[in-house]
Amino acid sequence: MIVKVQEEDFDVSAECAGMTESKGAGALVTFIGTVRDYSDASDILSLDIEHYPGMTEKELERVSREAAQQYDILDSLIIHRYGVLQPEDKIVLVAVWSRHRATAFDACRFLIDVLKSSAPFWKKEITPQGSRWVTDCPGCRAGSREGHSHAPHAAPHLLHSR
Amino acid sequence: MIHVKFFASVRERVGMAEMQLPCPPGDFSVEEVLTMVEGQAGTELRDVHLLASLNQQHVPFTAPVQDDDEVAFFPPVTGG
Numbered sequence: 001m002i003v004k005v006q007e008e009d010f011d012v013s014a015e016c017a018g019m020t021e022s023k024g025a026g027a028l029v030t031f032i033g034t035v036r037d038y039s040d041a042s043d044i045l046s047l048d049i050e051h052y053p054g055m056t057e058k059e060l061e062r063v064s065r066e067a068a069q070q071y072d073i074l075d076s077l078i079i080h081r082y083g084v085l086q087p088e089d090k091i092v093l094v095a096v097w098s099r100h101r102a103t104a105f106d107a108c109r110f111l112i113d114v115l116k117s118s119a120p121f122w123k124k125e126i127t128p129q130g131s132r133w134v135t136d137c138p139g140c141r142a143g144s145r146e147g148h149s150h151a152p153h154a155a156p157h158l159l160h161s162r
Numbered sequence: 163m164i165h166v167k168f169f170a171s172v173r174e175r176v177g178m179a180e181m182q183l184p185c186p187p188g189d190f191s192v193e194e195v196l197t198m199v200e201g202q203a204g205t206e207l208r209d210v211h212l213l214a215s216l217n218q219q220h221v222p223f224t225a226p227v228q229d230d231d232e233v234a235f236f237p238p239v240t241g242g
Binding site for chain 1: 169170171215218219220234236237240241
């Protein structure tokens with residue numbers, strides 16, 4: 001189980017080849033998140049990703065441990081970048097090794113979904129009209145295949161209530 | 163002292179990334195820390211979607227705080 005939080009780009013093949021606990025795996029499932037060049041309101045020139053050093057690593061490690069407890073996986077790797085990224089740049093890699101494909105798919109989906117709602121990263125879109133913070137979107141978090149609006153929402157169980 | 167950190171839109175709203183606050187007497191929670199922050203920064207934060215962490219773990223606003231703890235306030239996360 002490896003977690004990396006870094007500014008620099010990564011090579012997916014090289015990173016996956018470096019994993020030592022993946023022996024015996026019949027499946028490797030990877031998810032790569034990339035920077036879109038558009039949002040609902042505007043074109044995106046770049047994306048500035050801020051994070052909470054220290055807590056970010058702890059949260060990603062906690063999520064990885066949770067995946068290992070819930071799914072019969074051999075190993076996992078999460079790499080998440082921060083700083084200024086350009087459209088098509090890689091943001092995040094989630095890789096899961098398991099004996100069979102179903103478990104690897106399920107655990108990979110679990111990791112990216114939980115990561116999106118708990119790891120302390122924040123995206124700011126830089127557009128021709130100026131910059132704006134991306135607000136939490138349940139549709140994106142749920143990985144909705146259908147179109148969905150980007151009205152501001154937040155995880156209800158975590159929100160401050162007055 | 164209580165070490166307070168702010169991130170993303172909350173950092174911009176407060177106007178600083180970090181703040182040190184004196185430890186008040188008696189029991190107190192993240193909620194009281196937020197009240198002190200609002201007084202120091204002269205801005206209301208409760209009208210925005212706000213999350214908190216204590217010593218780098220997500221917590222509800224009722225979580226008790228002790229001397230030398232690290233408290234952070236930030237908007238809902240948008241990574242991945």
